[in-house]
Amino acid sequence: xxxxxxxxxxxxxxxxxxxxxxxxxxxxxxxxxxxxxxxxxxxxxxxxxxxxxxxxxxxxxxxxxxxxxxxxxxxxxxxxxxxxxxxxxxxxxxxxxxxxxxxxxxxxxxxxxxxxxxxxxxxxxxxxxxxxxxxxxxxxxxxxxxxxxxxxxxxxxxxxxxxxxxxxxxxxxxxxxxxxxxxxxxxxxxxxxxxxxxxxxxxxxxxxxxxxxxxxxxxxxxxxxxxxxxxxxxxxxxxxxxxxxxxxxxxxxxxxxxxxxxxxxxxxxxxxxxxxxxxxxxxxxxxxxxxxxxxxxxxxxxxxxxxxxxxxxxxxxxxxxxxxxxxxx
Ligand code: PBG
Numbered sequence: 421x422x423x424x425x426x427x428x429x430x431x432x433x434x435x436x437x438x439x440x441x442x443x444x445x446x447x448x449x450x451x452x453x454x455x456x457x458x459x460x461x462x463x464x465x466x467x468x469x470x471x472x473x474x475x476x477x478x479x480x481x482x483x484x485x486x487x488x489x490x491x492x493x494x495x496x497x498x499x500x501x502x503x504x505x506x507x508x509x510x511x512x513x514x515x516x517x518x519x520x521x522x523x524x525x526x527x528x529x530x531x532x533x534x535x536x537x538x539x540x541x542x543x544x545x546x547x548x549x550x551x552x553x554x555x556x557x558x559x560x561x562x563x564x565x566x567x568x569x570x571x572x573x574x575x576x577x578x579x580x581x582x583x584x585x586x587x588x589x590x591x592x593x594x595x596x597x598x599x600x601x602x603x604x605x606x607x608x609x610x611x612x613x614x615x616x617x618x619x620x621x622x623x624x625x626x627x628x629x630x631x632x633x634x635x636x637x638x639x640x641x642x643x644x645x646x647x648x649x650x651x652x653x654x655x656x657x658x659x660x661x662x663x664x665x666x667x668x669x670x671x672x673x674x675x676x677x678x679x680x681x682x683x684x685x686x687x688x689x690x691x692x693x694x695x696x697x698x699x700x701x702x703x704x705x706x707x708x709x710x711x712x713x714x715x716x717x718x719x720x721x722x723x724x725x726x727x728x729x730x731x732x733x734x735x736x737x738x739x740x741x742x743x744x745x746x747x748x749x
Contacts, residue, residue, distance in 0.1 A: 447729040449722065449748060451495040455542065455696065456741035458487055459633050460503045460523045472629035473701060474708045476739050478504050481523075481530050487742060488531060491539060496741055498540030498587065501527050504635045505549045513558060514547035517576045522550075525583045532584030542616065543585045545577050545601070546592040554631070554640030556592040556647065564647050570597045577601045581610040589673065591618040593647040599667030616696060617669035620657045620683060623648035626676045626702030633701065657683050661691055669693075673737075676700040678724055681731040688732030697733040699724065704739040721747055 423429070434440050461468055461478040467486065468478045479487060491499055503523035509516045516522050524543055531541060546556040547569070553559050557569030569592065577588050588605075590597050598617050605613050623645040631637035649656060661672050672691075674684045675698035687695050707724065710716045721740055725747075728736045740747060 447726055449725055449729065449744075451744055452497055453725075453729065453733075453735050454496050454741035454744060455498045455500055455735055455737040456487075456491050456496050457500045457502060457737060457739060458484070458527075460484075460501060460527050462504075462506060462523060470629070470633045472632045472705055473739065474705075474712055475743070476633070476704070478633065481526055484527065484531065485534075488535060488539065490742055492535065494742075494745055496539065496744075497735075498542050499531075500542040500544070500589065500737060502544060502630075502634055503527075503549050504633065507552070507635070507639075510550055510552045510639075512552055514550035514572065516550040517547050517572065518579060520579060520583070525579065528580065528583035528585055537586075540586045541584060542587040542589050543580045545573050545580070545588050545590040545597075547572065547576075548592075548636050549634050551636075552639055554636040555644065557594060562642060564594075564644075566594045566596070566647075569594050570600050573597050574601055574604045578604060578608055578610070581605060581608075581613045585613065587614045587616050587671075589616040589618060591621060591673075591675075593618065593621050593644075593649070595663075596667070598664045598669050602668035614670045615668060616671040616673060617664040618675055618698075619661045619664040619669065619672040620674045620680075620687070621648050622651045622676065622680065624651065624676050624679075624700070624702070626679070626700045628702055629705045630701035651679075654683055654686060658686060658690055661687050661693075665691060665693060671696055671734075673698055674733075676703060677728060677733075677736070678703050681727055684728065684731040684733050694734045695732060696735050696737060697728045697731070698737040699728070699739070701739070718747070 434444055459478040463480045464482055466480045467483050470476050501524050548556045555564050557564040671694040673696045674680055677697040677699040684697050711718050
């Protein structure tokens with residue numbers, strides 16, 4: 421790299437005025453960069469706040485228009501659906517995941533029917549909203565079984581694809597599930613249903629508020645370290661992505677977001693595939709609560725989101741995505 425020398429070179433010259441700063445900006449945010457997570461709740465006419473996530477709500481199906489209309493108007497490409505499941509519908513195997521009238525399936529049918537392809541629909545493939553122990557798979561002696569769990573995930577994927585899901589997002593971290601899900605989708609006529617693999621999902625304390633939002637927090641026994649990744653590792657992250665690409669993933673997710681910018685950039689450098697970053701619930705809560713208390717100003721939101729773009733993310737799953745019009749202003 422060649423560079424000039426002070427005093428003929430003064431980098432502050434181009435920083436003096438706003439027009440000039442805008443002229444040389446390397447990164448920016450557009451609505452196309454966002455995926456909006458939506459929490460669903462049983463019942464009618466509810467828009468229910470979530471204590472640990474100020475500004476985020478759970479919606480009943482008949483209130484979904486509130487949030488979907490706005491997402492489409494703001495040109496957000498895709499929403500991700502997450503159900504709050506009542507305890508009485510949970511069991512140790514998470515069989516509610518395969519109920520074609522579960523909340524996610526109802527929401528998929530409703531949104532697809534009403535909005536067609538105006539917006540993409542993404543769903544988690546994992547059992548944690550449906551299990552009484554809060555784990556993403558089938559539990560035996562406190563260990564999440566891999567191959568047995570995959571069999572259920574395949575059926576969950578096929579069901580969600582049938583109900584209108586455009587992008588299946590396995591977030592369970594079982595080994596080998598992308599390949600098995602891809603093969604089953606293809607065999608059953610869902611060749612064009614995409615897979616966004618949560619290839620890199622770290623066992624993280626930043627998921628706390630999400631587990632609150634979907635009602636699995638108090639149920640969760642132990643932690644998820646025997647399937648989610650160890651945050652001390654980065655080479656392992658590249659191995660995860662390599663496997664999932666071979667198995668047929670269309671895109672990969674890195675999660676959590678901000679503490680893992682190095683991983684986003686490594687994946688982008690090494691594989692040149694679409695990389696999504698998840699600004700998870702804990703990151704959201706830290707920002708939202710600090711802003712509410714006046715500890716930091718809301719410029720911190722844009723600053724954090726731009727960091728994902730700088731690192732190389734193609735899009736960001738963010739609980740702020742429904743307020744972008746305000747944030748980008
Ligand atoms: C579960 C799932 C989690 C998140 C998305 N899908 C939590 C977990 O693995 O326990 C976290 C998202 C967030 O914290 O915003 N499969």
